[in-house]
Every structure is written in structure tokens, then in C-alpha cells.
Amino acid sequence: PEVPAPQRLHICRQAADAVSGSEGKDLLLADLGAIPSLNSLELMDNYLDDSGCKEAAAAAAANVSAKLLEQPDAAKLAPKLIPVLERIEPATSNTELAKHARALLEAAQGKVRAK
Numbered sequence: 001p002e003v004p005a006p007q008r009l010h011i012c013r014q015a016a017d018a019v020s021g022s023e024g025k026d027l028l029l030a031d032l033g034a035i036p037s038l039n040s041l042e043l044m045d046n047y048l049d050d051s052g053c054k055e056a057a058a059a060a061a062a063n064v065s066a067k068l069l070e071q072p073d074a075a076k077l078a079p080k081l082i083p084v085l086e087r088i089e090p091a092t093s094n095t096e097l098a099k100h101a102r103a104l105l106e107a108a109q110g111k112v113r114a115k
Contacts, residue, residue: 005035009043016043022052029053033060036067038080045084048091058092058101061085065104069111078111 003011012032019028029047032040041064047057061084068077085108088101 005037009035009037009039012040012043016046025050025053026056029056029060033063036064036071038068038077040064041068041081041084045087048084048087054091055094055097058088058094058097061088062097062101062104065108066100069104069107075111075114078108081108082112 008031012028012035015028019025025047029044032044041061044057044061044064047053048061050057065081065085065088068074068081071077082105085101085105089098089105092098092101
């Protein structure tokens with residue numbers, strides 16, 4: 001059986017303190033990227049400056065942000081997404097991911113303006 005998202009997030013929080021090396025961080029970020037919550041996004045944000053895993057952090061953060069922007073309360077979540085979305089594009093060398101992050105940022109900004 002699949003572990004519920006709140007439990008997975010708790011496990012990831014504990015692992016974040018112990019994980020080292022880019023491979024371990026990439027695995028942690030992959031797990032966080034599958035948990036659509038502001039809390040997982042907050043944890044990922046810490047890795048956007050880590051040269052060893054910033055690509056994985058950027059991809060995971062974009063994935064979670066996209067899912068959060070699809071939720072019914074996206075307009076309420078958008079202001080909290082914007083600071084992380086602004087950090088994704090400069091963190092990645094992947095052109096497609098950078099474009100995706102820019103589109104997500106524009107969507108979040110649009111939801112804030114529409115509120």
C-alpha cells in the first residue's frame with residue numbers, strides 16, 4: 001500500500017537532515033516532487049542553490065508547483081509559489097524546464113492579479 005502524502009513528507013523531512021551526496025539528494029527530491037504540497041515545495045527550495053542537485057530540485061519544484069496551480073485553491077496558494085518559481089529558471093540549464101517554470105510563474109502571477 002502507498003504511504004499517505006503527510007507521512008511521506010514527514011519521512012522526507014527526516015531524511016533531509018541525514019541525506020548527503022547528490023545521488024541521495026536526487027532521490028529525496030524525486031520523492032518530494034511527488035508530494036503536491038507547499039511543505040514539500042518549501043523543502044525543495046533549500047536545494048535550488050546546491051550545485052550538485054539544483055537540476056533535480058528545479059524539476060521537482062516545477063512539478064509540484066504545476067500540481068498546486070491546478071488545485072481549486074490555487075489563487076490562495078499562488079503568492080506562496082511565486083518566490084520558488086522565480087528561483088527555478090535561474091537554477092536550471094534545461095531550456096524546456098526554464099520555459100515551463102516561466103509559464104508557471106506567469107500563471108501564478110495571473111492568479112494573484114485575478115484575486
